[in-house]
Amino acid sequence: MKMALRACLRTKPGLTALLSQLSCSGHAAARRAPALVAQRSSSSTSQKIKVDFDQSSGVAVMHMQSPPVNSLSLEFLTDVCIALEKLEMDKSCRGLVVTSSQPKVFSAGLDILDMYGKSPEHCAEFWKAVQEMWLKFYGSNMITIAAVNGSSPAGGCLLSMTCDYRIMADNPRYSIGLNETKLGIVAPFWFKDTMVNTVGHRATEMALQLGLLYSPAEALKIGLVDQLVHEDQVLTTATETMTKWLAIPGILNISYTCHFFHLWCCNLVCTICSCVCQVIAAKKIHLSQDF
Numbered sequence: 654m655k656m657a658l659r660a661c662l663r664t665k666p667g668l669t670a671l672l673s674q675l676s677c678s679g680h681a682a683a684r685r686a687p688a689l690v691a692q693r694s695s696s697s698t699s700q701k702i703k704v705d706f707d708q709s710s711g712v713a714v715m716h717m718q719s720p721p722v723n724s725l726s727l728e729f730l731t732d733v734c735i736a737l738e739k740l741e742m743d744k745s746c747r748g749l750v751v752t753s754s755q756p757k758v759f760s761a762g763l764d765i766l767d768m769y770g771k772s773p774e775h776c777a778e779f780w781k782a783v784q785e786m787w788l789k790f791y792g793s794n795m796i797t798i799a800a801v802n803g804s805s806p807a808g809g810c811l812l813s814m815t816c817d818y819r820i821m822a823d824n825p826r827y828s829i830g831l832n833e834t835k836l837g838i839v840a841p842f843w844f845k846d847t848m849v850n851t852v853g854h855r856a857t858e859m860a861l862q863l864g865l866l867y868s869p870a871e872a873l874k875i876g877l878v879d880q881l882v883h884e885d886q887v888l889t890t891a892t893e894t895m896t897k898w899l900a901i902p903g904i905l906n907i908s909y910t911c912h913f914f915h916l917w918c919c920n921l922v923c924t925i926c927s928c929v930c931q932v933i934a935a936k937k938i939h940l941s942q943d944f
């Protein structure tokens with residue numbers, strides 16, 4: 654799916670416009686102008702994000718450092734998007750590892766305090782930022798690897814699934830999954846689609862309906878993560894793995910992209926049809942209540 658978005662961003666101007674409308678991509682850039690990285694190795698830091706970029710390897714490491722649990726607030730999401738935009742604009746940056754500076758937690762998912770009791774304007778901006786993060790990671794031209802060095806529920810799991818590869822710390826205390834159902838909320842359809850693309854239809858059905866959080870071993874078994882390593886090795890393994898991915902010529906990447914793009918389009922058409930059906934059904938119910 655990520656590759657599919659990459660392809661359409663490269664080749665389909667119409668869809669680019671559609672996606673940029675969906676993601677409201679001007680939103681992050683409007684706040685702070687991106688700067689190109691000039692040094693051989695550099696480090697740029699916002700309050701909540703630290704990026705180390707090694708120009709000799711072309712690999713950047715994004716450290717999420719929003720205590721206590723890297724919950725995805727509007728402010729944090731905006732910082733992530735700005736950092737991604739900057740890296741994306743620097744053509745020498747070919748790979749991105751995303752990890753956490755917080756002990757025991759990769760990301761606790763969406764910031765619950767940023768969703769509750771806020772104005773409609775805030776909620777709209779918040780959801781645009783969530784979509785923007787999702788699209789920017791999925792549509793990135795960089796190879797992206799999630800170094801999941803702690804628990805990663807809900808939106809944290811989503812973030813990791815938008816990456817090309819996931820390496821998780823092999824610690825049974827940690828868990829990962831889309832647990833929204835357990836919180837009494839429904840995961841948006843694009844959370845669901847992202848999981849279907851990662852682990853398949855049946856595993857997603859089980860995961861979402863039961864709101865399952867998986868141990869690292871269980872996550873590996875269903876393909877939610879690709880590799881488990883000792884806690885101390887997550888970041889080094891991620892950078893080693895990146896070397897292998899960057900050795901693959903970009904053109905092959907684009908070819909696979911076309912296959913996935915086809916699947917993604919089919920999925921989108923189905924989703925739109927299903928939304929239309931739901932609206933029609935809701936109208937029918939409404940009418941039958943009136944009479």
Ligand SMILES: CC/C=C\C/C=C\CCC/C=C/CC(=O)SCCNC(=O)CCNC(=O)[C@H](O)C(C)(C)COP(=O)(O)OP(=O)(O)OC[C@H]1O[C@@H](n2cnc3c(N)ncnc32)[C@H](O)[C@@H]1OP(=O)(O)O
Pocket residue numbers: 721722724725757758760761762763764765766767768769775776777779780804806807808809832833836838839840841
């Ligand atoms: C605008 C929108 C309007 C409507 C939308 C409606 C519905 C659609 C929403 C659908 C999608 C939702 C996706 C989500 O991501 S929802 C968030 C789900 N997240 C969780 O369930 C994670 C909950 N947290 C945990 O499980 C643990 O905290 C964790 C394992 C991450 C870490 O455990 P640890 O023991 O290390 O720390 P804690 O003591 O539990 O927590 C420390 C402090 O952090 C606060 N915290 C934790 N998670 C969140 C969070 N997601 N948002 C905000 N704050 C969080 C926690 O309360 C503690 O705070 P203090 O008590 O220390 O103040």
